Amino acid sequence: MDHRISTGVPNLDALIEGGIPMGFTVMVAGNSGTGKTILGSQFLYEGLISQPNEHGVYISFSESKSQFYATSKKLGMDFEKFENQTKFIYLDFVSLYNDAIQDAFEEILIAIKAVNAKRIVLDSYSAIAMSFKDKIESRITIQVFLGKIMRAEGITSIIISEIPHGSHDLGNGIEESVADAVIKLEHGPDNASPIFLQVLKMRGTAINREKHVCTITSKGLILYPKQKIRMDFPASENRIHTGIVNLDEKIDGSGLIEGTLSAIIGASGSGKSTFAFQFIVEGVRKYNESGIFCSLEDSLEEIRRTANGFGYNMEVLLSHKESRDGGRKEAEGEVDSEKVEDNGTGMSILTYNHVDYNPDAFIASLEEEIKKKRPKRLVIDGLSVYELRYKSELHDITERISSLVRKYQITTLVTLLGAQKDIFQVTEMNLSPLFHNVILLRFVELYGRMKRVMMILKISMSHQDGAILEFVISKDKGIEIVGPIGEDYTGIFSGVARK
Numbered sequence: 001m002d003h004r005i006s007t008g009v010p011n012l013d014a015l016i017e018g019g020i021p022m023g024f025t026v027m028v029a030g031n032s033g034t035g036k037t038i039l040g041s042q043f044l045y046e047g048l049i050s051q052p053n054e055h056g057v058y059i060s061f062s063e064s065k066s067q068f069y070a071t072s073k074k075l076g077m078d079f080e081k082f083e084n085q086t087k088f089i090y091l092d093f094v095s096l097y098n099d100a101i102q103d104a105f106e107e108i109l110i111a112i113k114a115v116n117a118k119r120i121v122l123d124s125y126s127a128i129a130m131s132f133k134d135k136i137e138s139r140i141t142i143q144v145f146l147g148k149i150m151r152a153e154g155i156t157s158i159i160i161s162e163i164p165h166g167s168h169d170l171g172n173g174i175e176e177s178v179a180d181a182v183i184k185l186e187h188g189p190d191n192a193s194p195i196f197l198q199v200l201k202m203r204g205t206a207i208n209r210e211k212h213v214c215t216i217t218s219k220g221l222i223l224y225p226k227q228k229i230r231m232d233f234p235a236s237e238n239r240i241h242t243g244i245v246n247l248d249e250k251i252d253g254s255g256l257i258e259g260t261l262s263a264i265i266g267a268s269g270s271g272k273s274t275f276a277f278q279f280i281v282e283g284v285r286k287y288n289e290s291g292i293f294c295s296l297e298d299s300l301e302e303i304r305r306t307a308n309g310f311g312y313n314m315e316v317l318l319s320h321k322e323s324r325d326g327g328r329k330e331a332e333g334e335v336d337s338e339k340v341e342d343n344g345t346g347m348s349i350l351t352y353n354h355v356d357y358n359p360d361a362f363i364a365s366l367e368e369e370i371k372k373k374r375p376k377r378l379v380i381d382g383l384s385v386y387e388l389r390y391k392s393e394l395h396d397i398t399e400r401i402s403s404l405v406r407k408y409q410i411t412t413l414v415t416l417l418g419a420q421k422d423i424f425q426v427t428e429m430n431l432s433p434l435f436h437n438v439i440l441l442r443f444v445e446l447y448g449r450m451k452r453v454m455m456i457l458k459i460s461m462s463h464q465d466g467a468i469l470e471f472v473i474s475k476d477k478g479i480e481i482v483g484p485i486g487e488d489y490t491g492i493f494s495g496v497a498r499k
Contacts, residue, residue: 002204005119005156008046009039011223015199015208023151025178029161029170030185034195035214035221036160037063038075040121042220043158045077047119048087055087056119057111061127065092075220089115101131105145112155119156126162143178188213192358197223213360224360227367227400230407235259240377240411243282244275245480250469252462256437259409260460261402263431265418266441271452271473272415275441276379277307278478279413284317284347289376292369294350297382303349311475317347348373354385359397363404370408378410384417398434436460453485
């Protein structure tokens with residue numbers, strides 16, 4: 001198997017079978033400000049800090065040495081330290097004139113030999129091309145320099161190419177004649193998805209060609225991987241109690257199948273979040289399970305306030321030491337003093353600002369939390385917030401979430417906003433097939449009174465009688481099903497109210 005060189009960019013190596021084949025020339029092309037120089041810096045720094053003999057040379061025709069060192073240090077990369085150890089050289093050709101280009105290439109070869117470099121970055125081809133009177137001459141020079149000399153020495157190189165705004169030209173033909181691989185960077189639409197990275201070409205490598213979101217952080221360029229969509233999952237026949245009073249008896253008398261994904265869909269105020277929160281607390285208070293309540297709409301303080309309003313002691317639930325009554329306050333406001341030993345169980349609340357977290361970043365972060373906390377139950381509250389900005393991708397986003405939670409066998413509820421006027425239409429994106437269970441919540445009005453009803457549209461491996469169930473929300477019991485709706489309500493769903 002060929003030896004692979006790490007890019008130094010988190011999660012990028014996984015897209016290219018573990019890294020760049022040694023000796024390859026990789027063209028990194030993109031508009032100004034998309035992180036090309038940072039990617040090149042991380043590539044060199046990875047060799048310096050993780051490999052004993054992978055010394056590097058950065059060749060710049062566009063940025064001074066002092067600027068490069070200052071910017072890199074802010075991103076946690078101290079190249080000056082390695083320069084003092086004779087492991088790194090920065091060559092500054094910003095003021096290069098046309099008649100000095102050949103001398104520059106001679107100086108580059110001397111620097112490579114001086115530190116025995118195995119990684120180099122040439123920044124940028126666009127600047128080099130301007131130093132030649134003839135484009136063909138510049139292409140031939142680069143082809144000889146990178147395509148023959150560097151490869152013969154086993155040096156892995158990155159050549160940066162600037163794409164002018166409005167242009168689709170990646171590199172004046174070098175991507176075809178010289179480059180063994182091509183990585184494209186482009187600006188994203190907003191702060192949540194500021195940069196897209198796409199691997200367009202890498203010889204002898206099975207690559208992932210999807211666009212991946214990247215951000216520039218205090219640690220450099222970070223790529224957010226897309227959760228793989230799998231089909232081979234373990235299947236359980238165990239049951240999970242929902243925590244909703246009188247609901248489990250409507251689902252074969254025993255609740256949801258363990259490891260399934262459920263959609264709780266309803267209009268604003270219909271009780272979706274209350275339903276989901278009650279589900280998590282059931283695992284904590286009765287079974288000492290770990291559970292994650294993840295909100296894409298509300299802040300931690302808003303969730304605390306709502307939970308306290310329903311009589312839950314959030315400090316108890318979040319401390320992973322629950323009371324015998326599951327953290328719910330008694331009517332007098334007191335909590336049972338007898339505590340269960342702290343054994344790593346309990347509730348965790350995660351909040352994500354969808355303006356700052358694109359779906360890939362959200363799913364990647366959620367997986368890290370799942371690995372740390374190993375929850376038995378998970379709630380994703382407010383997935384509909386992504387529908388406005390990522391409408392065409394919502395089906396794919398939901399499918400990736402489904403793959404993630406099934407991979408870890410977590411029983412999961414997802415809340416989605418549904419139109420009150422047409423509640424049977426689950427969503428325009430037809431997400432229903434992605435869920436094992438679908439429960440709809442809605443309001444009905446009759447004789448001047450507002451009622452809430454629940455409809456179980458779909459339940460995996462379970463029988464349910466299809467009854468439309470009336471439920472109430474109270475401080476003492478949360479959501480409680482009081483029974484099937486009476487005859488007076490049947491007209492609401494047939495279009496004719498009974499008088």
